[in-house]
Amino acid sequence: MDKPFAITLDPGSSLANRTGSWRTLRPEYIDRLPPCNAACPAGENIQDWLFHAESGKYEKAWRSLVENNPMPAIMGRVCYHPCEGACNREQVDSAVGINSVERFLGDEANKQGWQFSPPAAATGRRVLVVGSGPAGLSAAYHLTRLGHQAVIHEAAPLAGGMLRFGIPKYRLPREVLDAEIKRLTDFGVEIHLQSKVTDVRKALADGFDAVFLGVGAHIAKRAYIPAGDACKVLDAVAVLRGMEGESTPLLGRKVVVYGGGNTALDVARTAKRLGAEEAIIVYRRTRKQMPAHPFEVEEALQEGISIKWLTTIKEAGMSEDGGDIMVEKMALDDKGFPQPTGEFERIAADSVVLALGQDADLSLLENVPGLVVNKGLIEVDAGMMTGHPGVFAGGDMAGLERTVTVAVGHGKLAARAIDAWLSGETWTPPPRHELATFERMNPWYYSDAPKTVRPVLDIIRRQSTFDEVLGGLDESNALFEARRCMSCGNCFECDNCYGVCPDNAVIKLGPGKRFKFNLDYCKGCGICATECPCGAIKMVPEEN
């Protein structure tokens, strides 16, 4: 139309006015390290696999998961999930049930028969992996992905190491263990059972380009307890391993377990399931000081295990009528150390099981030059390499933090280091983003959704059978749980920045492509940064 001069204007013509020149602060999209990822000993990218799980893409989620950890079904049961301890959601309502979702994905993979994506092109390099525990399996898996031939030698008749011989069925059903090991062998991991490696140097000589040691720690620590014949004294390792043999160990009607770690609890709970009327744990410190995980202590107590804190065993089965032990009460001194009180007591006991920790069997390492052993542990560098070039180690034999997850992490780390070493480089860990702390978040945008409680097996069956105690999530509540993730520190395309910009200065790039700022018009008000739920936008000063 032939418009009147000046008072009537063409639509949208203000685009000619570049208000970006007003800006003194510039918004930038950043990625921060989610606390769950940071806390995972196995270095899982938890947020990433939850992201896929949120939209019901379980296989995609599982594949993301197994890039770092080949055993989700096992992890989802036996991991003590430090990720959940670090989860920012704890400060909104309760931590995301990461472990339960992981288990759901693992079980789903077994149900659907998903296989690993094919490995990289074969390099022709062969790596000897000693031991088929979590560290060994993990190392072998990652080496295989990288195109190397991983060959596991396992002394025992069955693969799995402590997964099989240390963890009771009621926590890790064997069909789950077997399924995930089978997937690994299907993937190309060689496992030679009942073939104990006795000499590492020899092995290196027979055409292996590198070695990873993951023999674990199977030798029970002993403590001197004067004992008579009336009372059996056994060790936890033997008892738990015995559970995998043809005949289960004979512990009698009254069982005393000595120690305060998870193993002590495993034994006590096993004893109960074997039919013991009484299973008593004797521990010289307080409940607070127990190394065992509180939730396991709780479960044990539920199952009727009794625990004597601040108590030591003085002697076993020495009295005339036998079948008992003598214990002494302890008291904490001002430094918090237990001191004898001189108060004694006798407790009926058919057997005493010592669960005082384990040592690694390092006999196969004799006369390997450069290799340093310190307090029963092999010293390794940041890449898990021992003092002897090409010999790497991980798992219980290489550290005091002895959990399945740590072992899996060692295996992965070692595999990457071995890969680098094989190509004449030294492995350096990738740079880490700054941590996505809760203060950087805007939790308003997350609606309230408390953690889903996993079903727990009823108490009677827990005391009598080895059925799995903790149930899994079904699809609906696994999805629910996954969607509780707040995606700390990383854009999840909620469109907030795009929506809240008063100057339409945010460009939406489409699904999966995130956003970018239109600096021609962004005035730098910072609303986008303040209103970003997960703290993925940072305001930085404009250089002049």
Added chain:
Amino acid sequence: MLKQIEGSRAVAEAVALCRPEVICAYPISPQTHIVEALGEMVKDGSLSDCEFINVESEFAAMSVAIGAAATGARSYTATASQGLLYMVEAVYNASGLGLPIVMTVANRAIGAPINIWNDHSDALSQRDSGWLQLFAESNQEALDLHIQAFRLAEELSLPIMVCMDGFILTHAVERVDMPTQQQVDAYLPPYAPRQVLDPAEPVSIGAMVGPEAFMEVRYLAHAKQQEALTLIPAYAAEFKAVFGRDSGGLLHGYCTAGAETIIIAMGSVLGTIKDVVDEMRADGHQIGVLGITCFRPFPLAAVAAALAHCKRFVVLEKSLAIGIGGIVATNVRMAVTGMGLKGYTVIAGLGGRAITKKSLHAVFRKAAMDNIEPVTFLDLDWKVVNKQLEREKAHRKSGPVAEALLRDVGVIGARNY
């Protein structure tokens, strides 16, 4: 068709013939009969495709008209006096935005003191508002001017006030020739707006214009009104062709040929003046009349030409620019600058004071002998005025003026006979 009807009714019927689409009504004397009549026509369906809106103030009336006109609807309203002043902000806005609204102003005095009777103070207060202003001499001309006004306004994209004397015309029942719908349709094409609010072609109307362009906007409004000076006579000529009547135009001369004295005035008083002039001519006076129909734009050249051969002019006006004198006179004087004419201003009929032949005879005869003040107040009661002036000299607290004067003249004195 000839009809003997009230002026308000005549205007209402003429407006209806122009097919208005939005009419805003707010009551104020003496305009009320016009919108009452239109409201009735819309309600009984005789005026269809028209929204009649009872608004809550004159300010709203003009604002509704602005919105409607900007959306391409032919819009009309009517007001007077205080009502016009109350809508002033919107009055300026309508012309500033170039919206062709037609508004009847039933001329009435402005208070205080409150006064419902006729004079031209209300319309003339808006002489610089950017609106065109046409003044009707009779009811016939009033209704004719409305028909021309819609066409002019829409052609120029400028609003127009059609001014008619309150009561004297609005309430007078006399003969008018009411055109037919066919005639009006032949003369007045449908409204084709220069700018319109339409989702199909979005524009922003009413931008903030700074120093860099404001003067240009204002000049263009001025240029538009200059353009109107040629359009108005042209449309009046076309009107005559269609309706067979002389109506509108810029000026109407009467007995100006060979006149030494020319009386200049606007509106209905011209009739009385013409009767007086006839009688004075009969007595041998060389006197004539110049009626100004178009006050805005002010036809400077036409006025100068009309006065080219006289010796003196007398502007008789129903308005007072307090502190200087006449408003119309000031405009006329600008037109005759340098022509060496004697000019007199006669302020008459303020607040409905009757303008009688008797008084006009007297003042015109004196003027013809150059025997009046440059600014003369017709039929002013000097006795009362002087009394009040003395009173005010005498006492600081002399009290309210209007009430004092009424006491002095006696209430009956406020009557018209």
Added chain:
Amino acid sequence: MFQVRIHGRGGQGVVTAAEMLSVAAFNEGRHAQAFPSFGSERTGAPVVAFCRIDDRAIRLREPIMAPDAIIIQDPTLLHQVDIFAGLKNDGYILINTNKSFAELGLADLASAWNPARLCTVSATELALKHVGRPVPNVPLLGGFAAISGVIQLASVLKAIGERFAGKLAADNSAAATEAYQIVRQSMAADSEVTEHA
């Protein structure tokens, strides 16, 4: 030009009367101008309306100060306002009353004018009789046609027909017609009186 001034009170149809008078004249092909005394008078207050009748276009806009006829719709106004002001020497007066000028105490005053042009008619009673409402204005128009002869009764009746519909028109016509006859008769009577004097 013939100029009429009508006096009455707000609500008595004074303005309507002036308007209908102008319409009657218009119906005779003449020019007429009717207008009220521009005021804000309310019901009951004294009201004045005017009507000019001429054979050529009327330009004059001043109030009527020297009327040719005065119609008084309400005798109670007689002593309140200067009601006969400006009436021409040969002017007409028509008053709505059942009394005579003498009875109204206007004898002296009436002597200033031609007695043949002074008349009273009880218009309110006629209105009540025919229309059923005390509206004297229409019958008075019939009376005015009779006394002045400025307009024909037919024109008045036509104006009534244009103003009112159906029965109301008929009733008002009847009232106007009877008023017309009454005035005619009394005028005839007066002329006899003068002849035999």
Added chain:
Amino acid sequence: MSFQPVKFYQTGTFTVGNRLLPPEERSVQSSSKRFNSINSGHRACQGCGEALGARYAIDAAMEATNGQLIAANATCCLEVFSTPYPETSWQIPWIHSLFGNTAAVATGIAAALKVKGRHDVRVVAQGGDGGTTDIGFGCLSGMFERNDDVLYICYDNGGYMNTGVQRSSATPAAARTSTTPAVGPAPGNVFGQGKFLPAIALAHDIPYVATATVADLRDLEAKVRRAMEIRGARYLHILVPCPLGWGHASHDTIKMARLAKETGIFPVFEAEHGEIKSVLAIRRPLPVEDYLKPQKRYAHLFGQQPKVGVIAQLQAQADRNIRKYKLLESL
């Protein structure tokens, strides 16, 4: 209603978009095809709440009317920063007439559209709190009373910000403005009866009255959508914080609106034919201090010796809202 929590616990209903939502449940603002009715390049302050509120509301109205929309705009910040010659930010047919007549101008537009049979084209009028609650109130009330087919949107930032932060009848008690400075024995704005226009609109019994804030986008959009389903006079009152006038950081604009709602200072509700149908319940109840402290216009309450009395009065006002509108329970 579609802004009721959908079962996406990660972001629930609170973010602008959500990749997990079905398209029909997504907000207008999350769409890359949104209208941007008020375009980039406008001259609003950094972090302007009014610019945000206007785009939220008008985009939603455009969506609801398939782009068949005409807007009348009162004189206000929005008008000045959006249409300085030679540029306009508006992408829709838009007219600015005066400060106090916007409702009437909109009535005129609606009347013209009705006469021309354009029932598909709808009309919105918009203005600031001054142009709505003060100088434009007469025309607005007239529009309500006649029930003209107009949606009037008031962007309430509690003062005449355009002219330099003077007091309006919507300025909250105790707030500092240029005409209610923080000096003397009773600093800041008076504690009057208040003039809460939504309540006055309710008294007109018009078909639809609602309040909203720029902190609850989905709620705001749903209300615009609802309003556009209705014919007749409708009123939407949107709280739009003003960094300049309130004296808060430019990045806290939305946060301020959220705090106003969560403290009960500003009740968010929806009413039809004079009857309140629903309220947006307070989600995380907070004391008014949390809202007042970040704003310089209340700084005088938190000096050496905090004005506990005044703060208590403001808390009482918030508590009254919470009781009156049942803000702790969703209807």
